[in-house]
Amino acid sequence: MERKVAWNERSQEDLAAMEQLAEEYRWFISENKTERECTQAAIALAEAAGYKPLSRAIAEELPLQPGDKVWAQAKGKALILVHVGRAPMAQGLNILGAHIDSPRLDIKQNPLYEAQGLALLDTHYYGGIKNYQWVALPLALHGVVAKTDGTVVDVVIGEDETDPVFCVTDLLPHLGRAQLAKTGDKVVEGEDLDLLVGSFPAQAEAAEGEGEGVEADKPEAPKDPVKARFLQLLEEKYGIGEEDFLSAELEVVPAGPARELGLDRSMIIGYGQDDRVCAFTSLKAQLALAASPVVPDTTAVCVLVDKEEIGSVGATGMTSRFFENTMAEIMELAGESGMLLLRRGLEASRMLSSDVSAGFDPAYASVFEAKNSAYLGRGLVFNKYTGARGKSGSNDASAEYVARVRRVMDDAGVFFQTAELGKVDAGGGGTIAYIPAEYGMDVIDSGVAVLSMHAPWEVTSKIDVYEAYRGYEAFLRHM
Template sequence: MTSFSAAAPSPRARTTALDLGDFVTASPSSFHAVRESARRLAAAGFTELDETARWEAGDVAGDRYVLRDGSLIAWSAPEGAEAATPWRVVGSHTDSPALKLKPNPELGAEGLAQVGVEIYGGPLLNSWLDRELRLAGRLALADGTTVLVETPGILRIPQLAVHLDRAVNQDGLRLDPQRHLQPILGLGDTDVLELLAVRAGVAAEDVVGFDVVTVDSQPPALFGAHEEFLASGRLDNLSSVHAELQALIAVAAEDRAADPAPIALMVANDHEEVGSASRSGAGGPFLEDVLVRMHAALGGDEASRRQALASSMVLSADAGHAAHPNYPERHDPVTRPRLGDGPMLKINAQQRYATDAVGIAAFVAACESAGVPHQTFVSNNAMPCGSTIGPITATRLGMTTVDVGLTLLSMHSAREMCATADPLLLQQACTAFLRG
């Protein structure tokens, strides 16, 4: 009889990982991720605020959320919150690398209908080959409204057969983004915009704009000898959005009136994968707008707002690299984060991550409070380092910021993987951090 390994995830960790899979499935685009987050918040008793309305003190009290395109901000203000109350912020991003539908997307050759796409972010291009792909995003209509849309797996980018590229396994696969990545949609003439309109329940002639991306159609799944791994698309960075969302819901359900408590707030920005420079990205004004308006509604002025910001703190959560067993030389020789060992602090001397000693201490304290193991990530000196919303948020608002993340393999693939145990550990660390 086979013994049950210590590597097997706990029932609670397994349940959390499966719930993350459900969250990813419901979030094929950043707009869907915001809708699913809002649905979960509303079910937990949060109330939506209209960004275009005037906010009074009663509007920002308690549990609230605000939407802007593919971004969301939600908070739980404790009883007695005032202008001097600091914020504890957890931040992440809703977008993932993909292929994005071009304007005038109808293409065709050799009797096959194709779809014109361009690259969004920095995907591993080869991972998008030979997969059935969905389309998901939003359609803008002539009357000024928008509708969300998603399709089943209707696209595929077929790889050239080895018989027609005999050297591919020796010389490596080389993909021209313009020539080799246009998906096949059907036989003969097929209008992709007509298909999207039908799926959305609107007239094709009413569609005047769209933000639509490709999505792998394979659902998330647990795998491994003891189901100790989760495979899924968009773990970068829906794993962080999910952890922070569930952490905020958990904190909002607690009685925090007895002791002074911060305003617990989460922000999930769009467009991180393409630089964050948009009205709903971390480089835009969304978070600052909400904090300024919230603080004013609580009776504060600019001086007291600056005081509150100075005593506030941000945890920026974005997935990071686990040490790869087949490419050990690509990682730092000493600091080698592993799957299943808990969330990691992300540190970079060039401030590509915003973590400093003060932030490290705060995150370590949160992990120890929650009983969560933690580890550290630093890049190999010969490998350029990525970045997150952390440095951007710290620069815009001046709040102490620490960058952390779940460990992944296959980052920016159409299908990434993490340890089944890690989503729960990140969620528990975020919960403790929000408590302050």
């Protein structure tokens, strides 16, 4: 059952629409490299499409009617968009769910130190990374610093062409014999992923009274002059001091924009495509409903959550009550109050857990099972189950639900394929799918095939991005 290559089947009009979407996508992932930035950008796009904050509707006790569109956010790092349909929500929702966090390096709370004339920041890696991939490449710093006076300072350094960048250093091969003898997971240790941020020492300050006819003491040099200069620059540019690192969320990510890949410009290489490629296409599909004058039959929901890369935990992850509480508030305003109706609605819902799949890479063919792999250029990927080895930790979608999804995709002319995450005993992985499935709803994983997943720079096919968008929109409209 070899699937068709989507490139060969699309019209010039389709390919033009694909290019436009790909440009929007490249902009989105280039400008939004953290979950906070993704949330802010998505809210701006949603409000431009007519969405209103749920918090206002709650405060003013505004009833929600079919066609109304609201958004809710959790601590600036997770977002839910809801487009109210004509049918009662207790009969079920059509839900797209993706995550907006990506593997990276996080700055520790007490990070700054000087060693042999260099200033460095300690980091703690986030999510599943190969440590050695993060050395010797330009890195940027994104995040926020919350000060005790209540102000929050946004930090982005390394993205503008005039900005400096940072890096994690590597050992030269001439001295690396012992390093290269180590296994891949030990070549670069986690504690060695320190960010190089400066080497220029602060100038010594003259003692008080110098130049006033009084014999002055010799200028006093700071104990750690390079660290001192780094702190001076932080104070001058951002008004923050060393103590403010205690209440900061600073993320180290690859510097620079996503680029077109290949002489034919058919692919995109960029940071954070797991899972922002699915988050972006889910968001675009949700907003496409707002552009139509027709109210959807079924309420459409787009859920963009944090913390999937570390187990979907915390107040902004899928295991939190954010999704459930938001839907309870919305159903209350829509006149469907009560826990029983909420439970009925969640159980009757249908969801695409929008997450990426491993694209077949001929350089590493030995870990893939060719008949059940995802291939770049063959469209949206469906994973009936993920998990590891014996499907451990997997949500295994029912045959009946898979058949319904197939019908929707076929009717909409969406190119799609099915896949597993490598050979049975080669490894595995998970998504958020099993969490909403606990309500009893039907859930299946679907997304875009990715090469070099979890590397600083990941690769996707433009045509797959386009088919994902088309498939997600078809699901919201017709499931």
